[in-house]
Amino acid sequence: DIVMTQSPDSLAVSLGERATINCKSSQSVLYSSKNKNYLAWYQHKPGQPPKLLINWASTRESGVPDRFSGSGSGTDFTLTISSLQAEDVAVYYCQQFYYGPVAFGQGTKLEIK
């Protein structure tokens, strides 16, 4: 099975500053013939269901602010929030859907410094 590991486990960033969350998969999640990375990012706020932010590693879902961006390929991925807003406080998860049982990272808790 593919194991997803996020870093850091928690992160405190000042309002307006950049936040960067990393995700590493134990095997490549790139489907070479389709040139697609089978990776998604979710935002999970307390008391709310998770929200899909990005799929295919870099495609933002409709309605997601453009301060959120995803990058990376193969085994190493990054979620970047370009200018942190108060409403971005949440736990963020990556998820692979390339092979075997889908797997989430352990989550990264993002707070305001």
Place this chain on the structure above:
Amino acid sequence: EVHLVESGGGLVQPGGSLRLSCAASGLTVSSYWMSWVRQAPGKGLEWVANIKQDGSEKYYEDSVKGRFTISRDNAKNSLYLQMNSLRAEDTAVFYCASVGNSGGIYFQYWGQGTLVTVSS
């Protein structure tokens, strides 16, 4: 607007059973793979089970195989999870989720979740 509403959670003793339901509106479940995902207290998200549009394929996380059964009733636009032989470690918020429609098992829409507590 898509709404997924779970029900059926509650307190159950170890070894007991519960049946979770998920009613969908604003989305025709017959067009989508559907899933259950859970979150234990203080833990991260964990996929539980998937079911294909016509119910012909079902997949389960290893720890629930043989104990949980996912099913669907497309006529009622609903998803179900029958949970038997429940264990303390099954205590979690269970979310119903629709799978994205562009070829991969990622979770596009989520319900609010229903809490299952397994305790004596």
